Amino acid sequence: MPAVRLADGDLNYLLEGPAGKPVLVLSNSLGTDLHMWDAQIPAFTQHFQVLRYDTRGHGKSLVSEGPYSIAQLGADVLALLDALDIEKAYFCGLSMGGLIGQWLAINAPARIERLVLCNTAAKIGAPEVWNPRIDTVLSGGAQAMRDLRDASISRWFTPEFAEAEPAKVEPIVGMLAQTSPEGYAANCAAVRDADYREQLGGISAPTLIVCGSGDPVTTTEHGRFMQERIAGAELVEFQAAHLSNVQAGDAFSQRVLAFLTA
Numbered sequence: 001m002p003a004v005r006l007a008d009g010d011l012n013y014l015l016e017g018p019a020g021k022p023v024l025v026l027s028n029s030l031g032t033d034l035h036m037w038d039a040q041i042p043a044f045t046q047h048f049q050v051l052r053y054d055t056r057g058h059g060k061s062l063v064s065e066g067p068y069s070i071a072q073l074g075a076d077v078l079a080l081l082d083a084l085d086i087e088k089a090y091f092c093g094l095s096m097g098g099l100i101g102q103w104l105a106i107n108a109p110a111r112i113e114r115l116v117l118c119n120t121a122a123k124i125g126a127p128e129v130w131n132p133r134i135d136t137v138l139s140g141g142a143q144a145m146r147d148l149r150d151a152s153i154s155r156w157f158t159p160e161f162a163e164a165e166p167a168k169v170e171p172i173v174g175m176l177a178q179t180s181p182e183g184y185a186a187n188c189a190a191v192r193d194a195d196y197r198e199q200l201g202g203i204s205a206p207t208l209i210v211c212g213s214g215d216p217v218t219t220t221e222h223g224r225f226m227q228e229r230i231a232g233a234e235l236v237e238f239q240a241a242h243l244s245n246v247q248a249g250d251a252f253s254q255r256v257l258a259f260l261t262a
């Protein structure tokens, strides 16, 4: 797979779809990798050149020393765009990817054409959630990553979906098991420390907020909080838990495309 060389290692990416189309960047959630978007690629590449990448600490990208910050992960996206000579892109990120999207839209507005913030919030969780998780994976290593499985499934998918669709659920939880404990912990710290509640009003890119009615992590309330502060933002809710792009599948893809191509 191709990679761009950052100052401290390689960032893994995939660029798919017809050259010359506008570029859509896809940014993964915590504990997954660029393949979390597999279901969207056939639809998205009909309209966009899709640039998906493994966030630092995930997949085949570098695992540098943590803790990370969302600003650092946003700077990685800018470095990726610069390396590929992409001036401006559409951006869709889920959860942690949505925090990265908020940072980019606030700090590099000239680079973001339209923004899709999926299953995310201006602030996700509290230190009491993140610090024990960080300690557990750093002390327990790969086994601790495997032990996250059941709790993660219960946040990521509704029970009915997890029961009925193992072929869609297993590849995603497989990504979690493969994630570096150090990378995961470093990214947990980035999510823990991010707080854009006071800065959302600075987002000027047309924005779509995607929520899941069964998302216990980043709720529709969190989505409405963002919608009230981002001028003109649209909001859509799917019957899904945290990973709404996987659970809602084609309905997710079509709604996001309708917004991006409007």
Ligand SMILES: O=C(O)CCC(=O)CC(=O)O
Pocket: 028, 029, 030, 031, 094, 095, 096, 097, 124, 152, 155, 156, 191, 217, 242
């Ligand atoms: O999904 C993310 O990017 C962060 C939020 C979270 O807690 C994810 C999870 O349920 O493990």
